[in-house]
Amino acid sequence: MTATSETTGSCLCGAVRYQITGPFERFFLCHCSRCRKGSGSAHGANIFSSQATLAWLSGEDSIRTYRVPESRHARSFCVECGSGVPQAKGNWLMVPAGSLDSAIDIRPDAHICCSSRAEWDAHLEDVPSVDGMPG
Ligand SMILES: [Zn+2]
Numbered sequence: 001m002t003a004t005s006e007t008t009g010s011c012l013c014g015a016v017r018y019q020i021t022g023p024f025e026r027f028f029l030c031h032c033s034r035c036r037k038g039s040g041s042a043h044g045a046n047i048f049s050s051q052a053t054l055a056w057l058s059g060e061d062s063i064r065t066y067r068v069p070e071s072r073h074a075r076s077f078c079v080e081c082g083s084g085v086p087q088a089k090g091n092w093l094m095v096p097a098g099s100l101d102s103a104i105d106i107r108p109d110a111h112i113c114c115s116s117r118a119e120w121d122a123h124l125e126d127v128p129s130v131d132g133m134p135g
């Protein structure tokens with residue numbers, strides 16, 4: 001964990017750009033059904049910080065936040081491309097790891113909500129790896 005660092009990120013279409021100053025503290029891969037729906041993938045990958053500050057460099061007016069009714073689950077995204085973007089959660093800043101453009105030195109702390117894993121989400125390290133697209 002670095003003492004102080006600046007990290008940048010953006011959405012898929014580039015409308016939303018942001019900069020984060022300060023350290024990341026926690027990094028979770030969440031397999032709950034809401035994170036799977038929201039990400040369209042096996043799990044959410046979110047980094048958390050209670051100290052970092054967020055500055056929007058562009059596109060703040062393109063951000064919408066969807067809240068799952070009667071829950072604390074919310075997802076902020078770019079209205080142009082649907083990419084997940086950072087959001088405040090109480091005293092924590094939550095940053096979708098896949099939106100980062102900078103290299104980071106934090107590794108995931110844990111897979112969480114593993115009882116909700118997709119049935120195909122097991123032993124993925126055994127799946128063949130291909131450098132580019134499949135031939
Ligand atoms: Zn976008």
Ligand SMILES: [Zn+2]
Nearest residue numbers: 030031032035
């Ligand atoms: Zn989740």
